[in-house]
Amino acid sequence: MRIALGMLTHEANSFSPQPTELADFAGRQLARGEELLQGWQGTNTEQAGALSVLTKEPDCTVVPLIGARALSGAPIQRQVFEVLLGEMLARLEEALPVDGVLLVLHGAMMVAPGVGGDLPIDDATGEVLARVRALLGANVPIVGTLDLHANVTRRMAAKATALVGYQTAPHVDMGATGEAAARILVDTVRGRVAPTAALVRLPMILPPENADHRVGPLHEVMAQALAIEARPEVLRVGVFSVQPWLDAADVASAILVVTDGRQALAEELAGGLAEAFWARRDRFFPELVPADEALARAMARQEGTVVLCDSADSTTSGSTGDSTAILQAALAMLGRTGTPLPHPLLLNVVDPLAVATAIEAGVGNEIEVSVGGTVAPRYFAPVTFRGTVKLISDGEFRFKGPGMRGMLHHMGRAVVLTQGNIYLLVMERAVSQWDPQLYRSVGLEPADARAVQVKSPRAFRAAYEDITEEVIIVHGGAGLQAGAASPELTALPWRRLGRPIYPLDPDISWP
Ligand SMILES: [Zn+2]
Structure with missing residues (x-):
């Protein structure tokens, strides 16, 4: 045979x-x-x-x-x-x-x-x-x-x-x-x-x-x-x-x-x-929580890890990974309180230029750099981030959780920038976010953070649920302003989708 x-x-x-x-x-x-x-x-x-x-x-x-x-x-x-x-x-x-x-x-x-x-x-x-x-x-x-x-x-x-x-x-x-x-x-x-x-x-x-x-x-x-x-x-x-x-x-x-x-x-x-x-x-259809409210809820906790599920920018659903909605919420919180976040927050964003700038500056040095909104500038706004270059990585890591266990992934070169309790992983290329190894490979432990941004709608749960107390699905903006994988399906600019179809035509009957 x-x-x-x-x-x-x-x-x-x-x-x-x-x-x-x-x-x-x-x-x-x-x-x-x-x-x-x-x-x-x-x-x-x-x-x-x-x-x-x-x-x-x-x-x-x-x-x-x-x-x-x-x-x-x-x-x-x-x-x-x-x-x-x-x-x-x-x-x-x-x-x-x-x-x-x-x-x-x-x-x-x-x-x-x-x-x-x-x-x-x-x-x-x-x-x-x-x-x-x-x-x-x-x-x-x-x-x-x-x-x-x-x-x-x-x-x-x-x-x-x-x-x-x-x-x-x-x-x-x-x-x-x-x-x-x-x-x-x-x-x-x-x-x-x-x-x-x-x-x-x-x-x-x-x-x-x-x-x-x-x-x-x-x-x-x-x-x-x-x-x-x-x-x-x-x-x-x-x-x-x-x-x-x-x-x-x-x-x-x-x-x-x-x-x-x-x-x-x-x-x-x-x-x-x-x-x-x-x-x-x-x-x-999920309940969506505005980014500032989601972050405030997570930071109000005294223990446990909250996943801030940035599903609209899910890289395994076809989005580009360069959203900044939660980073903006964190910087706004800093601005309001004038003090660092009370607990560690892990974030990530795709931005090859920011990676290059950080590598040029070198570990231990402080930089001010624009991050996000470079791959999908029509959807996402760039943010100016001032932080210290904590780590530079070749971006290779292997999944250890149940889904696609053992698969090798490559996010291009990657850096970690820190400002107070904000730990920002910046990578050259989008990569699957199903597994906490994404953060662990650059020395960050989600279980030790109060909140962690994950750009995946559901698949991440298999590897994250042992270390997570709560998942909040974040509303990063209206329709595509949140990313190409926005769950607000009725708010998207469809051009060719066959109609009628639910939920765009909510009253459609079948068969
Ligand atoms: Zn699937």
């Missing part, structure tokens, strides 16, 4: 002003051939999970294609998408014949228009699956993994033999998802199962802050999904609350039920689960 393994994942955010280029996939995010088999060993990732199943399977050879993953951001440049997909297809063609293909995908990938007048590709995941299918013909099984925030289209479902999504938020089941996909693929190749799926698309987009598989509305739907999945005829159930910042015509939340040859049953189960999901739609 020969199984080809490839990965092409990216989560688009149509409101991000920063284009996604080849450099965003380069380095440790891009692996070719044998690197794909070795590079992620021991990590909690889909590819490592899939390999753990495939390498134990008797007489199974894994043929590695390419693996490319970039941090969430604006749609991928057309030529970059063609280069990456072209290489994947060339390697696949060289590897033929194969008995099956396993693709690690996200499901909310989009491609920007090309220079020569090429049209955008809204369903870029569907495009990947369609071109792989065209190369293989109708009979070779293709199984793809998806994020819970996938925009699962009819084209994707039609081109894949089966699609297997994450079932956790905060996402911690990457490895388990890869394992499940590999098992379905192997069982299909061996003729033990014949996957057939029902997809129900729901006209709603939901912010991620309150979507948690352990509590609340998503938990209630996921519990039903897992009960359905326990039935022997059912291979996999997916609940997809969709990346909401996709300004495209065909966007939806979805339920996907994959059965072993039972199409009518799949339709019936998916329909019932979709109704349960739809009925809970208004419970996904």
